[in-house]
Amino acid sequence: MKNLTLFFVLLSLSLNIQAKYAHLSSPNGDIKVIISDEHSQPSYQIAFNQQAIIAPSQLGMEFKDAAGFNQGFTIENVSRNSVDSSWQLPWGERQKVADKHNEIAVTFTAKRDNTNRYTVRFRAFDDGVGFRYEVPKQQGLLNRVEITNELTQFSLADAEHVTAWWIPARGWNRYEYTYNTTSLAEVDRVHTPFTFKLKSGVHLSIHEAALVDYAAMTLDQRRPGLFKADLTPWSDGILVKTQTDFKTPWRTIQISKDAVGLLNSTLILNLNEPNKLGDVSWVEPGKYVGIWWGMHVGENTWASGSKHGATTSETKRYMDFAAKHGFQGVLVEGWNIGWDGEWFNNGDLFDFDDSFSDFDIAAVTEYGKKKGVDLIGHHETSGNVTNYRLQMSDAYALYQKHGINQIKTGYVADGGNIKRIDEAGIIRKEWHDGQFMVAEYLHSVTEAAKHKISINTHEPIKATGLRRTYPNWIAREGARGQEFNAWGSPPNPPEHTAILPYTRLLAGPMDFTPGIFDMGFNGLGENTNRPQTTLAKQLALYVVLYSPIQMAADLPRNYEAKLDAFKFITDVPTDWQESKAIAGEVGDYVVFARQERDGNDWYLGALTDEASRTIQVTLDFLTLGKKYQAQIYRDGDKAEWKNNPYEMIIEKKIVTAEDTLSFKLATSGGVAIRFKALD
Numbered sequence: 001m002k003n004l005t006l007f008f009v010l011l012s013l014s015l016n017i018q019a020k021y022a023h024l025s026s027p028n029g030d031i032k033v034i035i036s037d038e039h040s041q042p043s044y045q046i047a048f049n050q051q052a053i054i055a056p057s058q059l060g061m062e063f064k065d066a067a068g069f070n071q072g073f074t075i076e077n078v079s080r081n082s083v084d085s086s087w088q089l090p091w092g093e094r095q096k097v098a099d100k101h102n103e104i105a106v107t108f109t110a111k112r113d114n115t116n117r118y119t120v121r122f123r124a125f126d127d128g129v130g131f132r133y134e135v136p137k138q139q140g141l142l143n144r145v146e147i148t149n150e151l152t153q154f155s156l157a158d159a160e161h162v163t164a165w166w167i168p169a170r171g172w173n174r175y176e177y178t179y180n181t182t183s184l185a186e187v188d189r190v191h192t193p194f195t196f197k198l199k200s201g202v203h204l205s206i207h208e209a210a211l212v213d214y215a216a217m218t219l220d221q222r223r224p225g226l227f228k229a230d231l232t233p234w235s236d237g238i239l240v241k242t243q244t245d246f247k248t249p250w251r252t253i254q255i256s257k258d259a260v261g262l263l264n265s266t267l268i269l270n271l272n273e274p275n276k277l278g279d280v281s282w283v284e285p286g287k288y289v290g291i292w293w294g295m296h297v298g299e300n301t302w303a304s305g306s307k308h309g310a311t312t313s314e315t316k317r318y319m320d321f322a323a324k325h326g327f328q329g330v331l332v333e334g335w336n337i338g339w340d341g342e343w344f345n346n347g348d349l350f351d352f353d354d355s356f357s358d359f360d361i362a363a364v365t366e367y368g369k370k371k372g373v374d375l376i377g378h379h380e381t382s383g384n385v386t387n388y389r390l391q392m393s394d395a396y397a398l399y400q401k402h403g404i405n406q407i408k409t410g411y412v413a414d415g416g417n418i419k420r421i422d423e424a425g426i427i428r429k430e431w432h433d434g435q436f437m438v439a440e441y442l443h444s445v446t447e448a449a450k451h452k453i454s455i456n457t458h459e460p461i462k463a464t465g466l467r468r469t470y471p472n473w474i475a476r477e478g479a480r481g482q483e484f485n486a487w488g489s490p491p492n493p494p495e496h497t498a499i500l501p502y503t504r505l506l507a508g509p510m511d512f513t514p515g516i517f518d519m520g521f522n523g524l525g526e527n528t529n530r531p532q533t534t535l536a537k538q539l540a541l542y543v544v545l546y547s548p549i550q551m552a553a554d555l556p557r558n559y560e561a562k563l564d565a566f567k568f569i570t571d572v573p574t575d576w577q578e579s580k581a582i583a584g585e586v587g588d589y590v591v592f593a594r595q596e597r598d599g600n601d602w603y604l605g606a607l608t609d610e611a612s613r614t615i616q617v618t619l620d621f622l623t624l625g626k627k628y629q630a631q632i633y634r635d636g637d638k639a640e641w642k643n644n645p646y647e648m649i650i651e652k653k654i655v656t657a658e659d660t661l662s663f664k665l666a667t668s669g670g671v672a673i674r675f676k677a678l679d
């Protein structure tokens, strides 16, 4: 027995002596990745500033009808590349994105005839690491491939004293959960971006980039600190159905010494393919109002009847309001046939080119043209995607005919309850984030592009940076938005919008629909459905929560009643030259400064959680030597979110880049500033 143990020790030593290691560093050298084939088991590990952050973590995948990429693989070949370039976003939180990274492609092979070869391509940027699998055609994987397990692990090197911010995966409410702030031990199966802070203060966020023709990755904590890729399956249990050659989405780990660094990361966009649509000048960022909040607070209905919101006359009234205050669009929900029945979870009812009799699409779009306002289309599918798919092309053509260039789509249905009818005519129930829906959402975007229409998806697949490749995928929801404040149980807590930037928004723009001015529709206090914020914080959301399309979500009369505060919403742009996160801690507060696209004005938004706090903002983002008029919207001295949310001070000051401003944010308060450049 003793000899046998010795034999195995020697054997493993000799194996390890033969093990190969491939090294990769970020351009600034702070991040180091080691890929190895120790014990013939491909793995990777990551260090940041000499600290191990990801311990050796397994790579590989398994298939239904072929031997898996698991044991017995060794490094056969390593190739390297480096990139130092930049590219432009047609719209975005910045115009120019620097892409500086080092790359290593490691090919693993096994000594057998079948299923014996795959490559893992790693890219190390200064803000994190991405890697993906590339699987060529080979014996055993000649055509159709069914993936039954992705073995990718993210094993934290030190799981002690970690704080994690997460929402559960595979739940009925898709991505629409309040965030949990817990130790690692309490983390369940989670969606990504999954953000956490290590004992050292280093912040990490695990996500994915370029999710195309593959299942979304959720993370399952298998052992303390060890997370495994857990792909959302098809209704028949298979994870991914594809064919060789194929490549997976990038698995991403954003890494920063502090929370703010995550907010300034461009890793996800950099790992996506360039624009595939060519000229996208028809994709228009902008602001909109809509026949929407009235339904959520019960003043109107989507259904026909005396409270029907989407009427011709109401649409014209909104268009008048939009034109008067400089909004580009008016969203109208509930215009088409289908809303009269049990529409939630029952998309069979929807007809996408037939309107209710009190809504005249030609009349309202003609009216809008005269006023310089676009109608924004709305397609609620209630998760019946086959019904939508069959009508999609005609529905987009109808909208194009009427000059509509943006559609909000909706996939309201419980998680796991997306309805599709398969080739055999059988009804199948799928997840919103399984491979079937990943393809379905993208199909709607590419189909819409043919009609020069942009898509704003609600109940979407999570963002993974595909806006770079398909710039008409202009925004999406995919987290608890403002609507939860109307009817959610509970409404969004004060910390919600102090967590979103560090989690959901790392993935891409969110159509949160900010700007509720009347918080007393159910009475103020803390036990009602209402935005749990001050008025100044509602304004700050326009700068903090990036989206190229921003709604002024409240009813026109609530804006008419507070025109001085409304001025900030009419001024604030939605397209930026540059964005800089200045300060913040996950779940506590956040401060963002953004410069308008093709302009000199800067805007600042800061918000806090339930704690009141004072923030100092150094204005060194402004151009040195230039003077600006700071138009400040800040919480009044006695403002607090529960019973005094409206007290707000609007004041003007001349400032320069050498000034520092100090603000006291109320409980769940904020500050919004326009820095108007003076000549």
Ligand code: NOJ
Pocket (backbone or CB within 6 Å): 292, 333, 380, 410, 412, 458, 459, 477, 483
């Ligand atoms: C849920 C969406 O998030 C909301 O914005 C929309 O009004 C309803 N579905 C109806 O489509």
Ligand code: CA
Pocket (backbone or CB within 6 Å): 495, 586, 587, 588, 609, 610
């Ligand atoms: Ca907090």
